[in-house]
Amino acid sequence: MQLVKVGLCAFGMSGKIFHAPFLKEHPGFFLSAIVERSKEESKEKYSDATIYRSVEEMLQNADIELVVVNTPVQTHFEYVKMALEAGKNVIVEKPFTVNVSQAEELVKLAEQKGLFLSVYQNRRFDRDYLQVQKIINEGKLGNIKEAEIRFDRFRTTASGKAHKEDPQAVGSGSLHDLGSHLVDQAVQYFGFPDKLFADVFSMKGAEFANDYFEILLYYKNDLRVRLKSSVFTKEAHFAYSIHGEKGSFLQERTDNQENELAAGAIPTYRQDWTQPLKEADGILNYLNENSETERILTSSEPGNYMNYYQNIYEHIVFGYYLPSPAEEVIQNMKIIDAAWESSNNGNVVSL
Structure with a gap:
């Protein structure tokens, strides 16, 4: 099975509950990088993941294909843009952005880069x-x-x-x-x-x-x-x-x-x-x-929220449909x- 390396931008409630457990249990993903600005709580359950102190540091140093932006909504635009410009596919937590203009700019950037951008509408x-x-x-x-x-x-x-x-x-x-x-x-x-x-x-x-x-x-x-x-x-x-x-x-x-x-x-x-x-x-x-x-x-x-990540995996490996693509969520x-x-x-x- 093809292995997809993933970086997680935060290890708060969203990371601990909605993302990390599914990435660990799905055999097609490897959670290889986690951003924790000061703590090291992820070590207990995700010891194989390298801890980074900032999103910028993770994007510069981690060998990852997919980035999960699960930080507060006020930072979504900045971090999604940063990840796309670094050549990474992106999953971004809902709400997508704080307004339509930010959402449209990110969708356009993803298209220009030939990358996918999916909103986590779990x-x-x-x-x-x-x-x-x-x-x-x-x-x-x-x-x-x-x-x-x-x-x-x-x-x-x-x-x-x-x-x-x-x-x-x-x-x-x-x-x-x-x-x-x-x-x-x-x-x-x-x-x-x-x-x-x-x-x-x-x-x-x-x-x-x-x-x-x-x-x-x-x-x-x-x-x-x-x-x-x-x-x-x-x-x-x-x-x-x-x-x-x-x-x-x-x-x-x-x-x-x-x-x-x-x-x-x-x-x-x-x-x-x-x-x-x-x-x-x-x-x-x-x-x-x-x-x-x-x-x-x-x-x-x-x-089962695992079905979201299964859809993401099938999109990466087989080119099947992308769940909740960002261009669709612009309507929201x-x-x-x-x-x-x-x-x-x-x-x-x-x-």
Whole structure:
């Protein structure tokens, strides 16, 4: 099996949970370089990786083909550009960049260099997202008329992460953080909208970056899609509510990969590794072919973030499709930028 050498730009939560474990367990990757500016925490589990004290040092000295930029979003543009100019293929964490112009410049640079640039939209591999996609594709709901996708939390105090909560830091706040997931899922399900209206602000107060948003997406076929997130939601809503001409589907947010990884679970290659569901996590209520109502409790199948890295490997080795290519995710950035504009001006923005 061809071995792809990888460099990881940071070893914080993202590196420890979403990237390093998968790179270690996938037989086609070798995690050969990790940036830790002052600590050496990676040595315990990834002793074969050389520790570098800066991204610049790693790019100058490490023999790597692929770079994972998993630093705060405010540094994505600088580090992705630096890696591309060094001749490396790049995976960049979501959100892609802080604005559309940065995203477009990086996509153009990757094309000029003949390199690939993929955005780590890992929620496309969540069990709940995949279940909704399955139900939509089956067509049992008929033409979709209305949908709501939510990502709520109950986090009413500061987390201490300035790059996410400082209102002066461009790209901070829930709109870029969680919004990058919800916008991506809406575009994957329904395509690019015609226009939008948004409300974005901080429930915790002006000293914090936005922690609430509501985006209404308008589609030319009269479909309405609402994206919403709040940090003052103690009781969970259904994460997905899909309503069509023939029925409705409600899906809970039940993917637990992040929590299991944080607790020390080891992801496996080519097989499911998460804990099975103990009960149904969805409700399908629709009119069947005989126009009779059927109400079914549904259970989603396991998701697996390893599939993202398998897709990356197959792209490098066999030339198969690239997962979440950056030129595709530019669409998401356009929606996020337009949501800011709409919220600030109080108007509907055409896309």
